[in-house]
Amino acid sequence: MAGKLDLYNVFCTVGKCKSFSKAAKELFMTQPAVSQAIRQLEKELDTRLFNRTPKGVTLTNEGSILFEYIYSAINLIDVAEEKILEFKNLTTGELKVGVGDTISRYYLLPYLEAFHNQYPNIKLKIENGTTFELCSLLKSGEVDIAVCNFPIDDPALELKACLHVHDTFVCGEKYKSLLSKPLSLQELITQPLIFFERKSNSRRYVEDYMLSKGINISPEFELGSHDLLLEFAKINLGIACVTKEFSLDYLNKGLLYEVKLKEEIPKREIGVCFLKSVPLSPASTKFVEIIENKQ
Template structure:
């Protein structure tokens, strides 16, 4: 039988690095904390802590155990939060993961609308790449992830959001690219500006060139769509961006869309959640708004 109290003592001791701090948080004595840890170590047959002058440190075995127990506590805390939100829709929290560009250019209007409807629901945004967002979702650190599709994972439920269209843009310096038709091979003669290599946008455009027998090697790599826009504007080269995210710049003439001969396939924004993990009332309402804008 699993003694959850022992794991609770272990978790709080490991988190604080101190027997006395764990005892204070648990409202028990320090010898009781030591005894509980000894019982757990005997049960598992492995040492979990090493004493130091400042308190205790996890052993290698203890660190492995802690990585799992921490996830369990995250899920327990998440479950308690969800139940509380089900009791009272006027309070609660939604944790959403997404890239900087998707948060700013896609999520912001939805967040604004949702906040007007439910001003007491706290919204926390966690920024990251698609692999980081998936990891955070599986560890219970976020409720909803916003990513570019396709994404394939048996543990995830993927709902489709809006369709987006990527394109190459440039500033006035290379404006000629917006006039006559340009092939992918011809575009490689110009300095190319892309997202960093671990982004889904970068993988998408690299695959586009690879499928046409071309090697895409950017001259500049950047970490945000805002920098991609600004670097293209001032003449550093040609940036690969989502067209919907630069509509203003294209309309005002500070950016120009490259007139590519090849067509770039459109993609969809995916709203990802864990399968078999019910959403809170607030999170479900937000997902419904994303699925049915307007």
């Protein structure tokens, strides 16, 4: 097919120029080579495509029909190549990012802004979900990359850690008496606890850590939003397990207080993940670079 495509390109050029010699100049070929290409195509199609005259050539009826289709097809190929070039140069296209609400609000927004400022013609599509849901979206091709809570144990995914975060417990005025000394985990669970819902990856991480210490938790409230965790703690409904780095506004303003533990929960990471088996698009590559360069 590639060889015939070359013949069709010669055919279209001759059809436009109505001359073998003019077509040869445009194609940077010799006139005999152009003539030979047309003869070969006519032989393969078993059809005469041009009427040869001393003043040049004209298309036969069959040649006119073929020219109409082939000219359109070659133009479409040119347009397709231009579009590929635009995608490579990031002057058009789409970037689909999967991210949870909390990470989107407290971490990702500056990177989305920086990417949009650099590549305003790239359409951004944001899909929200839990870490488990985002990994599923990656595997189904519904998002290009996902920014989510680690750890993730999935051999199909490439992981790039971007930010260390710390899980901690916070409380409102009612529980300030607990702040006089660090608490043990056993002492902590005697209080009403506020946690993310079970499907949250950050909830599983903290719960697994506490289970490793022989501590089972039975939260008073299980919520789907980090902001709600903070607000429930602020109105003294219990002690909330939150991400410290995303709670600094409440802590710095004195709206909430950090409950110190005798054993701090080990830090974890937030990062970017994508499929190992699929090369990143130019837009995805640039977005990951922006995140890595701003660390």
